[in-house]
Amino acid sequence: MKLRKATAAAATALVLSLTATACGGDDSSSDAGSDSSSSGGGDTIKIGIKYDQPGLGLKEPSGDFSGFDVDVATYVAGELGFEPDQIEWVETKSADRENALARGDVKFIAATYSITDERKEKVDFAGPYLLAHQDLLVKADSDIAEGTDLNGKKLCSVTGSTSAQNVKDEIAPDAQLQQRSTYSECISSLQSGAVDALTTDDSILAGFASQEQYQGQFKLTNLKLSNENYGIGVKKGDTATVNSINEALEKMVSDGAWQQAVTDNFGPAEYKNEPAPAIGNVVS
Known part of the structure; x- marks a missing residue:
């Protein structure tokens, strides 16, 4: 009898425990980088950015982060319920x-992430939040300009970028394309003369060209070789987060924070950005 009473008591305690868990929140155990609600509430949120793109996503020597993508992501995270000090x-x-995104390493990615049909098969996108154009960064005394045949030229881009793919498929199939893991490596190759040009989005190139250590060394050709619609990447199927981010982006534009971020990050380079794109309006 004593054993049966103890078992019944244990069962009652278990039921009460499960009931309390169901009624209470589980915010403390949520993983904002992968499976947590897009409305926030966890201790931190993990956001993917670039570390080596001045003006867009840059890890400063101090350990702080700066750039347009960082500002956009911080604003969006705030709308999802996370303070800046809760962002990882x-x-x-x-x-x-x-x-x-597939591994759940991050909740979303804001990293000059161009929306393409191929990528949409693997991830979902919110936005776009910026329309950029593929361009070339060359040395200040370079004669590469509009009308220049880029076939045979040595071009550098980053592995996995749409810019590298565009060179192969459309712009100059016979160019000597050298792919690096970061844009900083391409800049070094351009400085040394190992390549004739760095090709990627004009927003990224403007960020590099405006840096104090590079001022006067390089110029943009303003060729507008393609349209690059920057979106915020989200794990495939996470429609709730996509919708929440889109609402945040619309608010960022309407309250002036988007334009302020553009001015703060691209103003020094006199970057002539396109107006804020409408959500879902991907320019081909």
């Missing part, structure tokens, strides 16, 4: 963005 920034290189 995760470096996501171009070639690993889809994998990072």
